[in-house]
Amino acid sequence: MSATTPLLEVRNLKMHFASRQGLLRREVSQVKAIDDVSFSLEAGKTLGLVGESGSGKTTIGKCVVRLLEPTEGEILFEGNNIAHLSRKEMQSKRAEVQMIYQSPAASLNSRMTIGQIVSEPLWIHEGLRTHEARHRVLELLHTVGLKEEHYHRYPHEFSGGQQQRVGIARALALKPKLLVLDEPTSALDVSVQAQVLNLLQALQDQFQLTYLFISHDLGVVRYVCDQVALLYLGKLVEVADVEAVFENPKHPYTQALISAIPEPDPGDEREQILLKGETAAAKPERGCAFAPRCPAAKLDQCARVEPLLVEVEGGHQVACHLFSETERR
Amino acid sequence: MLLDIRNLHLEFQTFDGTSKILVGVNLQLQRGDILALVGETGCGKSMTALSIPRLISMPPGKITQGQVLFEGEDLLQKPRSEMRKFRAKHLGMIFQDPTTNLNPLFTIREQLVDAVLYQCHAADKVSGRWKNFLPSARQLRQDAHARAVELMQLVGIPDGKRRLEDYPHQFSGGMRQRVLIAMALAGSPDLLIADEPTTALDVTIQAQILRLMADLVKRLGLSVLLITHNLGVVAKTCEKAAVMYAGRVVEQAPVRELFLNPKHPYTQGLLQAVPTKHTNRGELAGIPGSLPDLANPPSGCRFHPRCPHATEICRQQVPPTITVGPEHSTSCHLYPEAT
Numbered sequence: 001m002s003a004t005t006p007l008l009e010v011r012n013l014k015m016h017f018a019s020r021q022g023l024l025r026r027e028v029s030q031v032k033a034i035d036d037v038s039f040s041l042e043a044g045k046t047l048g049l050v051g052e053s054g055s056g057k058t059t060i061g062k063c064v065v066r067l068l069e070p071t072e073g074e075i076l077f078e079g080n081n082i083a084h085l086s087r088k089e090m091q092s093k094r095a096e097v098q099m100i101y102q103s104p105a106a107s108l109n110s111r112m113t114i115g116q117i118v119s120e121p122l123w124i125h126e127g128l129r130t131h132e133a134r135h136r137v138l139e140l141l142h143t144v145g146l147k148e149e150h151y152h153r154y155p156h157e158f159s160g161g162q163q164q165r166v167g168i169a170r171a172l173a174l175k176p177k178l179l180v181l182d183e184p185t186s187a188l189d190v191s192v193q194a195q196v197l198n199l200l201q202a203l204q205d206q207f208q209l210t211y212l213f214i215s216h217d218l219g220v221v222r223y224v225c226d227q228v229a230l231l232y233l234g235k236l237v238e239v240a241d242v243e244a245v246f247e248n249p250k251h252p253y254t255q256a257l258i259s260a261i262p263e264p265d266p267g268d269e270r271e272q273i274l275l276k277g278e279t280a281a282a283k284p285e286r287g288c289a290f291a292p293r294c295p296a297a298k299l300d301q302c303a304r305v306e307p308l309l310v311e312v313e314g315g316h317q318v319a320c321h322l323f324s325e326t327e328r329r
Numbered sequence: 330m331l332l333d334i335r336n337l338h339l340e341f342q343t344f345d346g347t348s349k350i351l352v353g354v355n356l357q358l359q360r361g362d363i364l365a366l367v368g369e370t371g372c373g374k375s376m377t378a379l380s381i382p383r384l385i386s387m388p389p390g391k392i393t394q395g396q397v398l399f400e401g402e403d404l405l406q407k408p409r410s411e412m413r414k415f416r417a418k419h420l421g422m423i424f425q426d427p428t429t430n431l432n433p434l435f436t437i438r439e440q441l442v443d444a445v446l447y448q449c450h451a452a453d454k455v456s457g458r459w460k461n462f463l464p465s466a467r468q469l470r471q472d473a474h475a476r477a478v479e480l481m482q483l484v485g486i487p488d489g490k491r492r493l494e495d496y497p498h499q500f501s502g503g504m505r506q507r508v509l510i511a512m513a514l515a516g517s518p519d520l521l522i523a524d525e526p527t528t529a530l531d532v533t534i535q536a537q538i539l540r541l542m543a544d545l546v547k548r549l550g551l552s553v554l555l556i557t558h559n560l561g562v563v564a565k566t567c568e569k570a571a572v573m574y575a576g577r578v579v580e581q582a583p584v585r586e587l588f589l590n591p592k593h594p595y596t597q598g599l600l601q602a603v604p605t606k607h608t609n610r611g612e613l614a615g616i617p618g619s620l621p622d623l624a625n626p627p628s629g630c631r632f633h634p635r636c637p638h639a640t641e642i643c644r645q646q647v648p649p650t651i652t653v654g655p656e657h658s659t660s661c662h663l664y665p666e667a668t
Contacts, residue, residue, distance in 0.1 A: 052531035159619045160370075189369035189558065194602035194615030201611060216531065219561070223604030223613060246606065260536040262561030264603050266585040274540060275533045278501045 005079050006040040007210050008064065008178055013037045013073035013083075015059050033059045034070075035234045038309070041227075043177070046204070046211040048221040048242070050257075051231035057214045060231075061180045064212060065099045066090050077178070095125050098171035102183040104163035108155040114141070114166055115151040121173045140169040143206075145199060161192035168199065172207070180212045185220060197224060218261045222246055230254055233289040236309055240316040250318040252296040288321065296322060330398075331552050332358040332381070332520060337395035339376055339576075342388060345624040350376050352576045352631075354395070355650060360519070363546055363553040365563040365584070367599075368573035371620050374556045377573070378522050381554075382416050399520075417448040421513030425525035427505035431497040437508055438477060438493035441515070445473040445480070448516025480511040485541055503534035507541070517549070524556045539566050560603050564588060569656070572596045575621055575631040578650075582657040592659040594636045630662065638663055 015034040018027045034056045041047045049057045062068045064075060066082060075083040082093055101107040108117055118140055119133040128136075138148055144165040155163055164184060171179055184200070185193040197220065203209060215221050221228060222242060229239045230253070238251040249255045256273040263270075277293045284292060284303070291302040301307075301321045309319040339351035351373050358364045368374045379385050381397055383404065397404040399419065407415060424430055432440060446469060481489025484507040497505060506526060513521055523542065527535040543566055545551055555567060563570050564584060571581040572595065580593040591597045598616040618635040621627050627634050633643040642662050650660040 052533065161619060189620075190560070190602045191369060191598060191616035192619065194604075194613045195617075197604070198611070198613055198615060218532070219604050222606060223608055223610070256533060260532045262535075262539075262559065262565040264560035264564050264588065264600065264605060266564045266588050268564065272536055272540075274536060278503050278534060 004042075005076075007043040007078060008212070009040040009074075009076040010060070010064070011038050011074040011076065013060065013063060013075065014071045015056070015063055015068060016071045032234050034063070036073075037231075037234070037236050039229050039236065039239055041178075041210060041212060043210050044204075044208050045226045046213050046224055048225035048228040049212065049214045049231065050216065050218060050221055050228055052216060052257075054233070055231040056234040057216075057231055058182055059234075061099065061182050061212060061214050064178075065094070065097050065180050067099075095121075095174040096176050097178045097180065098174065098176040099180040099182065100164075100167050100171050100184050103187050104160055104167050105155065107167055108163060110155050113152050113154055114146075114158075117155070117166060118169045118173055121170060125174055136173070137169075140173055143172065143203070144169045145195075159192070160188050161195060164188065164196055165199065168196075168203070172203070175207070176209070178210045178212065180214070182214045183216070184213075186215070186217060193220070200224070218246075218258060230257070235289055236317075236319060237290065238316075238318050239309070244313070244316050248316075250312060250316065250323055251290075251320045252294050252322075253290050256295070288319075330357060331360040331400060332356070332554070333396075333398040334377065334381075335396045335398065337377065337380060337397065338393045339373075339380060339385070340391045340393055342391070343624060348623045349626065350390075350576055350623060351380075352647075354573075354576070354578055356571055356578055356581070358520070358552055358554060360552050361546070361550055362569055363543070363555055363567045365567040365570040366554060366556045366573060367558065367560065367563055367570055369558060369599075369620060371575075371623070372573045373576045374573050375524055378524055378554060378556055381520075381522060382420050382422065383412055417516050419519045420522065421516070421518040421520070422522045423506070423509045423513050423524070423526050425528050427502060427509050427529070428497070430509055431505060433497050436494055436496055437500070438474070441477040441480065441493065441508070441512055442470065442473045444512040444515040445476045446470070448518075449473070449476070476515070477511075480514060481508075483514065483545075484508070484511045486511075502530055503537060506530065506538055510538075510541070510545075514545070514549070514551075519552060521545075521551050521553045522556075523553060525558070526555070527562065528557070528559070535562070542566065560588075560600065572599070575626065576623065577631065577660065579632065579661070580657075580659040582654070582659075586654060586657050590654070590657075592653050592657070592664060593632075593661050594638055594663070595632050596659075598635075630660075 013034055014036060017031045017033055019029045019031060020026060021028045037060060049060060051057045063070045070083050073083060074081045077097065115137055116130055118137045119130045122128040122133040122136065138151065141150060146165055185196050188196060204211060213225055225242050228242050228245045230237050232253050238245065238254045245254060246258060249258050256275045259270055259273045273295060275293050287303040287305060288307050299321045307319045307321050309317050311317050312323045334354055334356040337351050337354040341348045341350055354377050366374045366377065392405060477493060478490050481493060486492055486504060486507050500508065527538050530538060539562065542553060546553060557563060567584050570584050570587050571578045574595045580596045588600065591600055601614040602616060604613055616635055621631060629645050630643045630648050633639040648660045648662045650658050651664060652658050653664055
């Protein structure tokens with residue numbers, strides 16, 4: 001790790017949602033969507049947040065762009081904590097952290113033209129009217145591979161891939177440093193997905209962007225990311241460089257997840273590790289959240305003590321009792 | 330040959346005119362095989378599958394040409410009443426979203442027993458409401474209940490007998506899909522049509538469901554038409570695959586052959602568009618452009634505007650389907666017709 005401060009650092013982030021019931025909306029239970037998550041992301045890099053549905057990956061993304069205020073913890077953006085800034089204070093920061101959403105159609109206002117959509121952030125942040133921003137909008141459209149003639153069209157006239165390009169142009173309008181990409185290609189077909197992934201990589205090189213890449217598709221993550229953080233039920237189970245995760249996965253969950261990706265290669269003879277049960281099953285009260293499904297869980301700590309995220313090799317962090325020397329004794 | 334679709338043409342009347350959804354689909358499925366039907370959104374793979382049980386509403390749909398031969402019998406010529414019996418006995422179908430295919434107001438038992446009754450008996454025996462009160466109907470219900478428990482076991486739902494009394498919302502996504510597979514299998518069908526069965530599921534659950542399907546094929550001698558856009562799923566589960574583009578099957582081959590030796594430029598592009606562990610940064614190749622508008626399709630080969638090898642003949646003539654290897658056929662002008 002270098003001595004410079006990372007662009008984004010998340011420390012002990014917690015996001016708990018209260019589940020309320022009855023006339024008085026009394027709190028009956030808490031859903032711990034994110035529970036004590038820490039990671040850091042250096043400028044110019046791509047960190048993949050990976051997990052199955054319900055693992056809390058989108059919630060982390062929303063906390064980072066502050067669409068949600070976290071319950072606890074710090075989000076350091078260029079060294080400043082933005083976790084609890086007010087709406088007003090946050091507004092000036094928003095220009096630097098932008099988000100791209102999963103469903104391109106739902107994230108574009110169907111009553112606005114492409115020109116209006118892409119120039120809207122310029123109006124909000126710089127007070128530029130649509131016609132004043134026209135030149136910059138056209139430049140942006142060009143950057144993402146759209147043409148001048150698309151300026152006056154409406155979102156429904158575009159294909160999914162093109163709509164996602166509009167979303168990218170809008171996110172780039174304010175020259176952000178960090179982009180949170182929430183499943184940017186999962187709604188797209190593979191041939192179009194490849195185009196969008198290539199565009200994202202080209203833009204990263206061109207503008208020195210930093211990506212927080214949220215995805216459940218491990219194939220895409222392997223291709224796009226420098227580092228990977230794996231989540232299971234709101235907790236980080238493994239954080240490492242992309243090669244380390246794919247070549248030498250440590251956590252039993254990571255191993256099972258990687259073996260479950262169907263490789264588009266019929267000669268692939270890897271043994272699949274089939275997990276019992278499903279993620280949706282309630283999280284155990286104590287111990288490791290993965291223990292009920294874990295093929296390797298036999299240490300009695302697994303059911304009692306929650307494993308901590310510890311570094312096992314250079315930069316490779318794992319939260320599993322099989323690897324925490326200090327606790328095994 | 331269990332299923333043989335020959336030269337199927339399907340049109341839809343839309344406000345923009347007539348959309349030619351399928352233009353000459355040819356597809357063969359042997360008994361006991363898992364055949365993958367691969368393609369991107371809008372290429373007609375679901376429409377091809379829905380043509381088999383004749384579930385496409387007509388109008389606006391219209392089959393203008395072609396045959397769907399099931400064990401040599403043309404399904405398109407069957408009268409509607411016979412088609413109902415045929416579906417109950419020979420076909421099972423599962424879909425992408427298991428949630429929308431279960432009625433939230435009824436328990437799994439009610440829905441599964443209904444499926445068993447209908448598929449095993451109703452088609453010829455129980456008709457008319459009053460028959461439900463006969464002692465024989467009661468016996469039928471009891472048998473059906475026993476069969477439902479058996480089916481729950483077959484699809485690997487633990488504690489199936491008790492879980493029959495649960496409502497759909499008490500099941501997770503993977504378990505709901507298992508319930509639907511159980512329903513589809515109620516009448517011991519010959520052919521299971523699975524339309525994107527794992528797309529809505531997480532990878533670890535997807536692996537479980539695919540394993541289950543492969544297992545059922547072995548144990549029950551089932552044949553499966555698996556519709557998917559995920560090439561990884563194809564490589565993992567299927568023996569043969571057909572690739573569709575804009576209403577045509579452009580290539581059909583055994584899976585290993587298709588992945589190692591793809592002939593059609595679209596198949597080649599599709600395979601290169603999926604990042605694998607060997608793809609380096611910046612080397613991922615997409616297919617330029619996007620799917621054509623089927624109301625106003627390109628002339629000749631429908632892939633030519635996106636094809637890197639397109640020549641003059643591609644713009645003018647629809648390429649014929651030719652054999653390029655054992656069980657390997659493609660329709661592309663790049664390959665000379667065998668004489």
